Amino acid sequence: MDTKFLFFIGLFSIAQIPVGQSRTGEASPWAWACRTGRGCVKVAKDLPVEEGDNMNNPTLAGCKLTCNDESVLWPKPRDAIYLSKTLVSFLPVDIRINRINAPSSEVKSLTNEAIAIFRGVLRKSIPEAFRRRNQTAKDGQRPQIHIEVSITSGDVRLGMETQESYNLHVKTIFATAATPANPRSTTSVSITATTFFGARHAIETLSQIMAWDKTLESMIMLTDANISDSPAFVHRGLIIDTSRNFFSVPVIKKIIDAMSYDQLNVFHWHLTDSQSFPFVSTREPRLALYGAYSSDQVYHPEDIKELVHYATVRGVKIVPEFDAPGHVGSGSLPHAQGDPQQQKEIQERGDRLQRFRLALERYRLLDVNKILLGCVNGWDLLRQQVHDMKDEHRMVLKALADHHLGVDTPLESAVQRAQSSTSQDPSQGAWRPHQHWGT
Known part of the structure; x- marks a missing residue:
C-alpha cells in the first residue's frame, strides 16, 4: 500500500506528503480513516484499507475537518451549508485583511478587534515550540488567505431585535502553470452581515474550519465553503x-x-x-x-x-x-x-x-x-x-x-x-x- 496520500498545498501541482512523518522525526505507523458511521478511525498504514474507508485526508486534524458533513462546526448552522472535502495548508502570517466595509468607525474598530482575536486564537492553536520559530511568509508554496468583511448596520448595541445572521464564503484558486502572473494559490474569504455581531459569528465559524496539523506542522483549512447561518434563539x-x-x-x-x-x-x-x-x-x-x-x-x-x-x-x-x-x-x-x-x-x-x-x-x-x-x-x-x-x-x-x-x-x-x-x-x-x- 502506498504510504503517500494527496494533500492540497497548491503552487503548480498537488504535493505528496508522507503520512504521519514529521519534518524532524520518524514516520508514524498510523493514519486516520473516515469510516462510515464511525467518524475518524485510527488505522495501521501497513494494513489493507477497509471497504468504505476514506483516506483522502489521513491526518487526525484533516480527517476531523472533512469526515462529517458539518465538519466540526458548533453550533450547527441552521441555513444553507456546503463544505468541501479538500484542504489547504497555511500559517497565520499568510492571512491578509483586504477590506472592511463598515458604516462607522466604531463598527470598523470592533471588527478589527474581532479579527485580532481570531488571529490570536489561531496562534494559540500552534504548539509553543513551533511558535518560537521564525514564521515568515517566505514559503512560496503556501497560499495567501484574503479576507473581506462587509457590514451594513451601524448598530453596536446587542438587543433582542439585533440581526446576528451572516454569510460566509470561502473559495480557493490553486496556482497552475497557466497562471504565472499569480505564483501563489489564493483562498478568498468573504463575510457579509447586517451587524457587527453577525460578522463576529462568521469570523468565529471561519476559525472552526481551520486547525493545526501537527503531522504537517502547518495550519489547514477547507478549500471551499458556503455557510449561511442565523441563531435559532435570540437569547442564548x-x-x-x-x-x-x-x-x-x-x-x-x-x-x-x-x-x-x-x-x-x-x-x-x-x-x-x-x-x-x-x-x-x-x-x-x-x-x-x-x-x-x-x-x-x-x-x-x-x-x-x-x-x-x-x-x-x-x-x-x-x-x-x-x-x-x-x-x-x-x-x-x-x-x-x-x-x-x-x-x-x-x-x-x-x-x-x-x-x-x-x-x-x-x-x-x-x-x-x-x-x-x-x-x-x-x-x-x-x-x-x-x-x-x-x-x-x-x-x-x-x-x-x-x-x-x-x-x-x-x-x-x-x-x-x-x-x-x-x-x-x-x-x-x-x-x-x-x-x-x-x-
Whole structure:
C-alpha cells in the first residue's frame, strides 16, 4: 500500500506528503480513516484499507475537518451549508485583511478587534515550540488567505431585535502553470452581515474550519465553503452568581471567551445577594465595604467597563442583576454570626426584610431609612447606583441599559412594614411595582 496520500498545498501541482512523518522525526505507523458511521478511525498504514474507508485526508486534524458533513462546526448552522472535502495548508502570517466595509468607525474598530482575536486564537492553536520559530511568509508554496468583511448596520448595541445572521464564503484558486502572473494559490474569504455581531459569528465559524496539523506542522483549512447561518434563539445565555461565589475579572473573561466560541450572546451576571455585595458603588461605598467577602473580592466601575467592552467585541451582552429587598442582607448579617444570642434574635423575626432591618439597626452600619433596598426611596438609591455607573462610563451605559433588579418579598407587605417601622414619609418616594424589572 502506498504510504503517500494527496494533500492540497497548491503552487503548480498537488504535493505528496508522507503520512504521519514529521519534518524532524520518524514516520508514524498510523493514519486516520473516515469510516462510515464511525467518524475518524485510527488505522495501521501497513494494513489493507477497509471497504468504505476514506483516506483522502489521513491526518487526525484533516480527517476531523472533512469526515462529517458539518465538519466540526458548533453550533450547527441552521441555513444553507456546503463544505468541501479538500484542504489547504497555511500559517497565520499568510492571512491578509483586504477590506472592511463598515458604516462607522466604531463598527470598523470592533471588527478589527474581532479579527485580532481570531488571529490570536489561531496562534494559540500552534504548539509553543513551533511558535518560537521564525514564521515568515517566505514559503512560496503556501497560499495567501484574503479576507473581506462587509457590514451594513451601524448598530453596536446587542438587543433582542439585533440581526446576528451572516454569510460566509470561502473559495480557493490553486496556482497552475497557466497562471504565472499569480505564483501563489489564493483562498478568498468573504463575510457579509447586517451587524457587527453577525460578522463576529462568521469570523468565529471561519476559525472552526481551520486547525493545526501537527503531522504537517502547518495550519489547514477547507478549500471551499458556503455557510449561511442565523441563531435559532435570540437569547442564548449563561448565568454566574458572583455574590455567592466570587469570580475574578480574569476568570470572568475566560467564561466570556468560552461563550463566544459557542456563539452565546447574554452573560447574566448575578452580581449581588444576601451572601455578599461585591459591587463598589461610588454613591454608597459602604455597601461593598461591609458587604463584600473581602476588600480584594470586589468589582470596581473600571472592572465593569473593561468587561463590558471585552464582552461586546466577542458578541456577548452583559446583563447585571441587583437583588432586593430581602436579598441585600450582606453588609450586616455576617457581622452577627459570632453572637448566638444575636443570631437567635434575627432568626426569630422570620422575615427577610425585618432581619435585614434588625441587623442594620443593631450594628449601625448604614442608614436604615436610606438602604432598605426595594422599599420606599431605598429603591431609588439602588437605581441611582446603576445610573451613577452609567454616567461615569459611557461604555457601561450601553450594557447596563438592560439590567435586572430582582424582587423576592411581597411588595405591598414590604412597603407597609417599611413605612410603619421607619419615620420615612411615603410621599418622598413611593414604591412603584413595575420597577422590579429594569428597562
